[in-house]
Amino acid sequence: MSAVIENHHNEHDHHGPAKGLKRWFYTTNHKDIGTLYLWFSFAMFLIGGAMAMIIRAELFQPGMQIVEPEFYNQMITLHGLIMIFGGVMPAFVGLANWLVPMMIGAPDMALPRMNNLSFWILPFAFFVLLSSLFMEGGAPNFGWTFYAPLSTTYAPPSTTFFIFSVHIMGASSIMGSINVIVTIMNMRAPGMGLMKMPLFVWSWLITAYLLIAVMPVLAGAVTMMLMDIHFGTSFFNAAGGGDPVLFQHIFWFFGHPEVYIMILPAFGIVSHIIETFSRKQLFGYSSMVWAMLSIAILSFVVWAHHMFTVGMPLAAELFFMWSTMLIAVPTGVKVFNWIATMFKGSITFETPMLFACAFVVLFTLGGFSGLMLAITPADFQYHDTYFVVAHFHYVLVPGAIFSIMAAVYYWIPKWTGNMYDERLGRLHFWLSFIGVNVTFFPQHFIGLAGMPRRVPDYALQFADWNMVSTAGAFLFGFSQVFFLFIVVKTVMGGKQATDQVWEGARGLEWTVDSPAPYHTFSVPPKVS
Amino acid sequence: MGSKKKTILKLSGAVAAMYLFSFLLVPLYDVFCDITGLNGKVAQTTNAESSISIEGREIGLQFISHNNAGMPWTFKPSKEVSKIKTGTMYEATFYAKNTTNKMMVGRAVNSVAPTNAKDYIKKIECFCFAEGIELMPGEEVLLPIKMVVDNELPKNIKNIVLSYTIFDSNLENNIIMDHDSDHAGS
Ligand code: HEM
Ligand SMILES: [Cu+2]
Numbered sequence: 197m198s199a200v201i202e203n204h205h206n207e208h209d210h211h212g213p214a215k216g217l218k219r220w221f222y223t224t225n226h227k228d229i230g231t232l233y234l235w236f237s238f239a240m241f242l243i244g245g246a247m248a249m250i251i252r253a254e255l256f257q258p259g260m261q262i263v264e265p266e267f268y269n270q271m272i273t274l275h276g277l278i279m280i281f282g283g284v285m286p287a288f289v290g291l292a293n294w295l296v297p298m299m300i301g302a303p304d305m306a307l308p309r310m311n312n313l314s315f316w317i318l319p320f321a322f323f324v325l326l327s328s329l330f331m332e333g334g335a336p337n338f339g340w341t342f343y344a345p346l347s348t349t350y351a352p353p354s355t356t357f358f359i360f361s362v363h364i365m366g367a368s369s370i371m372g373s374i375n376v377i378v379t380i381m382n383m384r385a386p387g388m389g390l391m392k393m394p395l396f397v398w399s400w401l402i403t404a405y406l407l408i409a410v411m412p413v414l415a416g417a418v419t420m421m422l423m424d425i426h427f428g429t430s431f432f433n434a435a436g437g438g439d440p441v442l443f444q445h446i447f448w449f450f451g452h453p454e455v456y457i458m459i460l461p462a463f464g465i466v467s468h469i470i471e472t473f474s475r476k477q478l479f480g481y482s483s484m485v486w487a488m489l490s491i492a493i494l495s496f497v498v499w500a501h502h503m504f505t506v507g508m509p510l511a512a513e514l515f516f517m518w519s520t521m522l523i524a525v526p527t528g529v530k531v532f533n534w535i536a537t538m539f540k541g542s543i544t545f546e547t548p549m550l551f552a553c554a555f556v557v558l559f560t561l562g563g564f565s566g567l568m569l570a571i572t573p574a575d576f577q578y579h580d581t582y583f584v585v586a587h588f589h590y591v592l593v594p595g596a597i598f599s600i601m602a603a604v605y606y607w608i609p610k611w612t613g614n615m616y617d618e619r620l621g622r623l624h625f626w627l628s629f630i631g632v633n634v635t636f637f638p639q640h641f642i643g644l645a646g647m648p649r650r651v652p653d654y655a656l657q658f659a660d661w662n663m664v665s666t667a668g669a670f671l672f673g674f675s676q677v678f679f680l681f682i683v684v685k686t687v688m689g690g691k692q693a694t695d696q697v698w699e700g701a702r703g704l705e706w707t708v709d710s711p712a713p714y715h716t717f718s719v720p721p722k723v724s
Numbered sequence: 725m726g727s728k729k730k731t732i733l734k735l736s737g738a739v740a741a742m743y744l745f746s747f748l749l750v751p752l753y754d755v756f757c758d759i760t761g762l763n764g765k766v767a768q769t770t771n772a773e774s775s776i777s778i779e780g781r782e783i784g785l786q787f788i789s790h791n792n793a794g795m796p797w798t799f800k801p802s803k804e805v806s807k808i809k810t811g812t813m814y815e816a817t818f819y820a821k822n823t824t825n826k827m828m829v830g831r832a833v834n835s836v837a838p839t840n841a842k843d844y845i846k847k848i849e850c851f852c853f854a855e856g857i858e859l860m861p862g863e864e865v866l867l868p869i870k871m872v873v874d875n876e877l878p879k880n881i882k883n884i885v886l887s888y889t890i891f892d893s894n895l896e897n898n899i900i901m902d903h904d905s906d907h908a909g910s
Contacts, residue, residue, distance in 0.1 A: 374735045382728045416746025435891030
């Protein structure tokens, strides 16, 4: 890097991070904020995970053993909300903060102060959400989908706090997305055209647009709930002329794009990792971009596949069935491209690559069960059973979460300057891989056999597979504590990483020092 | 940096627009259901005359009633199953009684199955069109329905089910009642 032309960028150059706690409260540095997001999401992942352990412990045997059914429902609800809004989404925002500026050769995010704000309101939102556990009537107990009237007429008083926290999370996501889009649209290094952007940047650009389109709709839904509860309106109350089915339409208009918000950045990450460890150029770059764009657009017209059983006319059932299946086409293109990239590559299986390969296989499996659910007549049997639980956990755990772990292993040498311990990383991978499959694969069987979801007790014939599933869940759960240990160990020290870190790594972030200096690309690099 | 500001403004505009759009979904939903006949709500008509004719076939008509959770009234059709003729005016009644010792306002919401029968049912009068049915403590009424089923009713429809659910219009009641029966075990 030549530091010769220092014009208006130089105000950043002469200082490093502030000292002490103040650094973290006042920071506007994209790397600091990325780190905050990542640690926050890790904390939420462990809290949400602890709740999952309570759920699985209760389900270890039929009958009520450990918790009250009311508390069980609160655990189900908080687990879902915390994992989605506190675990997966902030982790991706953290990765975007760390990586997007470095990948496009920008000195920082476009709106650093808003960046600070959008992070620091998050812990507050989750504090409010979690504190509802200690309120009269308990925490929200209506599932992460909070269907009205369960979440209005029949909801505990703490629902108002739930609504408040969802508003804050939404505001945080919207600010984060605006920041990402403005950064990508305005701060790319000269020479980096749109079709030269790294795929992680592309995936986040599309995700950010999705967020901007649907987070306000979520905010609208909870606002209507708030008005139904406190101001006597009847958006979702048939007694006052409203309609509870309307709630489901509004929710899933947000909800389906939301599931793609949780997977598109994963597509970006996995593309980079497979490319690097196959030591080949990614196969079909532009088709990857088009596939993501078409998935994003299609995700707006498939929402009612979550509502096949509410009573829709045949034409609507058919429309939503076919449009849902259509999404499998661009998704298939991506899977094909990943495999084609590996084909005849000189592959090595370091931990990030192991996670990425598991992603490709297991995410595809989740996509297949999704296709089964998309078959309308079949969904009448599968809906609200453990089969759905198996489906979305396959796309979210070995999908979204494996991609996040892969990303951490892949980029942590750049963040900390230290290599993680490869042996421990691989051990963590295998424990997670076995754990996740032992947990969720049997749920396909018990779901097809008819076990309903969101129940604390079940019929005897489901006992065996539930026991297996719980065993897998605890294996998976403890492996993640092990992951925490590996991450902390890497932050504390380890073999010095080279600048390029991985032999096959390309991209601007690998051209800066390891660990990445506090300020990078104060002078934009030339991209050819 | 001017273009940065422009991008921010555009995006904020999009956020505001999508927030408004979520509220716009409410009327859109009603319009959509109305046009497509989803939801099976039969609207009031004034021009039922054109549906009246001497020829017609016999179909089965069934009335069913539900009480929404927490609604204490007695509410049921006077006659549950009948044979009627299409093209002929038909009158029926529902019996309702306020079993409580306070004045209450109820509201009935209707639905029809199969849904594609909806367009052929012409209701001239129905208690379900009323915004509220007011009953004094202990008061009972017969609520009227007056309707014709059009001759054009698709041949494959041999039975029609009309369902009515009675709600307590006082929403406050619903909510307070539920918090009383709270499961605040934890
Ligand atoms: C080919 C791709 C996919 C298809 C065809 C598909 C299809 C479906 C269908 C039809 C349902 C509704 C099942 C029911 O409730 O009866 C469903 C549920 C769900 N899907 Fe997918 N899906 C796909 C990919 C994904 C991805 C990528 C994610 C997230 C990363 C995801 C997350 C979910 C979640 C969270 C639910 C359950 C929501 C709930 O009721 O709590 N799906 N999927
Ligand atoms: Cu969906």
